Amino acid sequence: MNPLQVVQLLLFPGLTFFVWLAFVFEWLERKTSARMQGRLGPVVTGPFGILQPVADFFKLASKEEIIPAQSDKFVLRWGPALYFAAPAIGIAFLPILGFQSILFDPLDLLFMLFILAFSTLMAAMLGYASAGRYSTIAVGRLVVQYTSYEVPLILSMVTPAVLARSLSIQGIAAAQGSMWYIVIVPVAFAVFIIASLAELEKPPFDIPSAKTEIVGGWMTEFSGNTLAYVKLTKSLSYVFLSALAVSLFLGGPGGPVISADQNLQALFYTVYFMVKLFAVGFLIFVIRTALARVRIDQATRLFWTFITPLSLAQLAVAIFVGFR
């Protein structure tokens, strides 16, 4: 790993950039969902309240941390770091500056699947470790919901891989030069969005953290630092999943090539990427504001009886189209 890569990994298209994006996304979500509900949304901190998520993070981080007595101390101390690491590593595999992502591996799409599974596993572990009555029920729901949306999520991620005949995100993004995959396999895109809504526990699938029934869901017992990092990770995985959707279905940083010189074009690629990223992000929280929360049994029935066969059919169509 030469020093440039390390700088890229930690600074620009890497960690700091995405953490900043996570805060911006959280702010955007709160502001527009407020506006759509006739409210004002955060106003005080910074211009138009843009620093509100940052303020929340530092306020929470400075708060005293209460560790429940019978909880598993070890997991509660190290768990959030691992939970944060999952999306943090994932973003390194996404091509932003050009069609060359920071870390590359011919099979990194499979690694993405592992990351999605790993972050849900960590959430479940944290929930169990905090040993609260409400969090144990919430973890039960989390796992049930995970088993229902995992299959369609994988199928919808594999469809573009079949079309591009490559298992690396970079390869898939590059293969979309002529036609974005959202046009060829729109259903896969829709299924990916619905499944990522369930992964991010956003309405209508925010059942594990349903504040009205089981207080804070699996996050009930967290406080102080743990809660700050868990909340940050949730916004970070929100950005990560939107970025994944952009790379797999909207051609990653692809767009008209304007200037010959290398760095300027890299800048344009980033701009294309950002525009698409915000479009997908906006789409997700429009849905989040428009829908009510469904019950856990209804969610599983919806996924198994409707969405999984749909994504299977889409995969079949993709295979047929791909090999013609």
Added chain:
Amino acid sequence: MSEDLQHGQRKELSAGLIQYSVESAMPFGPIHPSLKEPEYFKLILEGERIVQVIPRIGYVHRGIERAAQERTWVKNIYLFERICGICSFAHSLGYTHAVEALTPFEVPKRAKYIRVIVAELERIHSHLLWLGLLGHWAGFDTLFMWIWKDREHILDLEEAITGNRVHKSYSTFGGVRMDLPDGIAAKLKTEMKYIEKRVDYYENLVGAEETLTVRTKGVGRISQETARRLSPVGPLLRCTGIARDVRVEDPYAAYDEIAPRVQTSNDGDIASLLTLRLNEIRESCWMVSEAAERLPTGPYKVSIPRAVPRGESMFHVEAPRGELFYFVKSGGGSAPERVKIRTSTMANLLTATEMLKGCTLADVPVVLTGMDPCFGCMDRISVLDVGQSKEWSVRGEELRTYGIEYYRKRLS
């Protein structure tokens, strides 16, 4: 109540209350984000399905009936309207009517019309509040925000007429304390048209939005037979198809001239409660504009001497949640000898526990809100447990501090 239950033992009790103990009895309350007021339900679960619900109430108990015996008749108006934050005018209406029934005086016609206007405004604002809360508990916060945005119109109207958004302190013995501000009739009509337009929009939104109907259709169903047995009141009774409304059966104030058409729906679940309350809002909008139209001229108040003649009187009014009953016994003195208040939530509680049976845990808040509980209403008799009980309630917050201040000053 279930402490001494053995595991798996099932005992048939009267009134369909079956004592049943299973390994996981889940406490729901007394302080829980979904409950705006501390009530405590011990849910006996099998997995996520509820088998038995045991209510334990009394957490916002302020001993109002005992306190009423130590206050003069006029001071009690302000005490009783603070029983409930949402149906506060219904309480002061019930109490003033009960006392007026003991005196030979006749309330002027204009005052009766004004009372109908303010009572129906309060019904609209209570139903809108309930509708928004139901959206919130079903996870649909957008609906909650919109509906409470529209509810502001009604609260502004109430503030313009009575001076206060919630505790109106407007009805007194012999009529109302202030006349309607001039030019209010036109404003009332335009606002009512706006509310009717909004209610039409919400009706097709709530009826069609799949993620919401799925949470309310067939959830918490009560049959007409259970309703007859447990005799709930108000919308909870009317949603099973039994058309009973105090405003029609025993018209008070000006309800004999502006009679509401009693709304019913017939499958007794939360969805039918939704449409029922929406229609009731439309009905109240019609009644307010009708009353504003036919408002007679004349005095708005007749003065009644302080001491109330000896005697007993019973009066019931149709509060937003159902029949609210006042019994007043006067010994001829400056304070009542006994005041008995039976609020609508007290009558609906048994039916609510019946509705909860068979639902899953996720339905509890939706079903509980379906009953539109107002526990501040129900808990108003007991000893001074103000200091000891850990009340936490947003709506009752002001009542709580008032209660504590009163007792600390009164007894220190």
Added chain:
Amino acid sequence: MKEVSRRRVGKALGEMFRTALEKPVTEEYPFGDKVVTERFRGRLDIDPVKCTGCSICEIVCPAEVITMVPVGKKLIGTREVEIKRPSFELFTCISCGQCVDDCKFGALTLTHTFELAVFKKESTLMKKGLNIGK
């Protein structure tokens, strides 16, 4: 999102965008001005000149906020009569306006101020009525 799964999901979309364009309802108090209707019942106020110390308000007040305080002596004919004036513990006042209605001399009014937070509890004790114009 394509209407993929359910036929009537997302009914609220149209209204959402319409509300997004309208001005939000939140009143920007304390930055903007707070609109209060003419009949709003805020803090109690007394006009010491009009008050005659008849103590009707003390009898009528539901929250027992008012206590009559002797402020001096007055000579009526030969008898010396003690003059009393009301002092208000506004901390427990519920702004119901019963005293305003029953005060025959119009000495009491309910103002529109609603910012009642104070640093010291004693400062809610209103003694304005005590300094009778000598």
Added chain:
Amino acid sequence: MSSEDLAKLAASLGGSLATRPKSVELTITPDKVLDACKSIASIPGLYHLTTITGLDLGEEIGLLYQFWQGRGFVVVRTAVPKANPKIQSISGTLASATLYEAEIQDLLGVSFDGNPYLGKKLLLPDNYPAEAPPPLRKEADPEKIRKMMELE
């Protein structure tokens, strides 16, 4: 329920009937209350037990079973001696009476045999002193009870 049936019922149970502007009152002895309520409840028109009111009448605790009959109130009035305030619970036939009786049990100390809440508390806090008189009775002095419960 027409007034003749009520008069017949009053006669059969050895009680007296008094008609008031908006209500008909049937005064009977405590042991006949269950039969009276049963016959009122069995009327085809929709009976509705509005509530049960408890009154502290000095030596006795008055109980008013107030029914709403769609046109007027029908009240069954009875009184139990304070010495041993016991009466048969009507929650067997009228399920809605369960909570009303439980409330009077807590606050006036009348015990309704057969009520699911007998011996259990509905409204009173757990640490309400057993020796203190029920709160709504005249002899219950809030001051004393407060000290007994060591509040603040």
